[in-house]
Amino acid sequence: MAQAEFHYPCESCGADLRFAPGQERLVCDHCGHVQDIPRATGRGVSRLRELPLELGLEARLPEGEVEENRTVSCPNCGARIEVSGAGHALECPFCATPVVTDTGTHRQIKPQGVVPFRLTEADARAALGRWLGSLWFAPGGLAQYARRGRKMAGVYAPFWTFDALSQTGYMGQRGDYWYETRQVQVMVDGRPQTRTQQVRHVRWTNVSGRVGRAFDDVLIYAARSLRPAHVDGLRPWDLSQLAEYRPDYLAGFAAEGYTVDLGEGHHLAQAEMIRVIQSDVRRDIGGDEQRILRMDPAFSSETFKHILLPVWTAAYRFQGRSYTFVVNAQTGQVQGDRPWSPWKIAAAVVAAAVVLGVIYYLDRSGTFGR
Structure with missing residues (x-):
């Protein structure tokens, strides 16, 4: 994961520029200078490079498709943090654990595409506040605590996308x-x-047949710092907004390096594809119930991309416990570790017991039967 931010000097005053969410430009918070981001190929998934899966799995990609970065792993959540320049202390954006950089390097496949940030930090904080305020049995002060100007970290999370053609013979x-x-x-x-x-x-009745399907952009989270349930809860992503990767989009933000390598990502993607193929087979079998006795899926024309998707993260300590929240910076969808208030739960249990007791008393006294 890349936490050392990408720095771009302002042409006017020399201060750091940052990417402006929802816009195609870099802005300087010091002097207000605005600098457009060049767009060589424009947006659109069709413009992005699809890399041959076989070359990626065999580590035979062209040198231009890989890069070497200094990295360190967060000792708490395992997120991989990419650093640049002189070593310095960092804080993990996923769990707020202090991390001290080292001088190690890590060789990785370059991103091919990026969905730029659409929501600002203020937008994300407002979405988080609404989500916290809607939770049942959450501590009353948590939403207010989250709104008190607590800084959120903008992070580009790593994903793999996989394309494939499939032909599957089956018996059932x-x-x-x-x-x-x-x-x-x-x-x-x-x-x-x-x-x-x-x-x-x-x-x-015994049946057999064959089904075919083309898979496009099967999306796999390429790290482990976020819980699978949280990653699933951030969906859907509008991948039609993918832009060709440019470091400019990362100015002022962090970028997580992948810790799920291409081979493991491919294995997870094929498992998702097979679940879809099973549904295709059941539909092809028809009837009221189906039994699949055998499937022989064959995949061809397999390609992949490494892409970055934007999230706002926050790690809060509330009443002695840590809570991690993440906001989809494209849609505003919120996921996180939800706290529970034992006092509110106890009050609800007592209230329910009172209601049931009243109903029981009225029933025994014959009030309902009159």
Whole structure:
């Protein structure tokens, strides 16, 4: 993960420029100078380079597609922090753990694309405040605590995208419902009665076939600093807003280096693809129920990209505990570690017990039956 920010000097005063979220320009907070970001190819997924998966897995990518950065891992959450310039102390944007840089280097595949920040820090803080305020049984002071100007860190999180064509032969069984009418004896008010019932059965038929599907931009988070549930909760991402990677977009922000390598990312992507193929097979089998006995998926024309997606992160300590929150800086979707208030939970339990007690008393006294 890259926490040492990319620095660009202002042409007017020499202070650091930063990328302005929601705009295609760099701004200087010191003198107000504005500098446009050159756009060589413009936006659009079709303009980005898709790299052959085989070359990436075999570490045979052209030298221009890889880079070497100084990195250090956060000892608490494992996030990889990229640093530049002289070594200095950093703070992990995911858990606020102090990290001291070292001089180690790490060789990684360069990003091909980036979705620039759309939401400002103020936007993200407002979204976080609304989310915290909507939580049931959360401590009453947490939302106010989060709104008190607490700084959030803008981080570009690493992802892999995978494309592939698939052809899958399968063998299975199709289940079709059929119903049998039966006469059964039941007791009604102590007397036996004969009633008609419909009993469902399943007729199974052996089937086989073949399905094909093209996969485009199967998205895999390429790090471990964020919980999988939080990453899933930040979806969806609008990848049509991907721009060709330029370091300018990182000015004033951090960028997380991947810790899930290409091979592991490919394995996770194929698992997602196979889940989709299973749904395709069940649809192809048809009927009311399906059994998949065998699948032989074959993948071809496999390519990948390394891309960066924007998030705002905050790590708060509240009443002696740490809480991490993350905001999708494209959509404003919020995920995080939610705190619970034991006092509010206890009050709710007591209130529920009182309500149930009143209902029980009224029922026993016959009030409901009058």
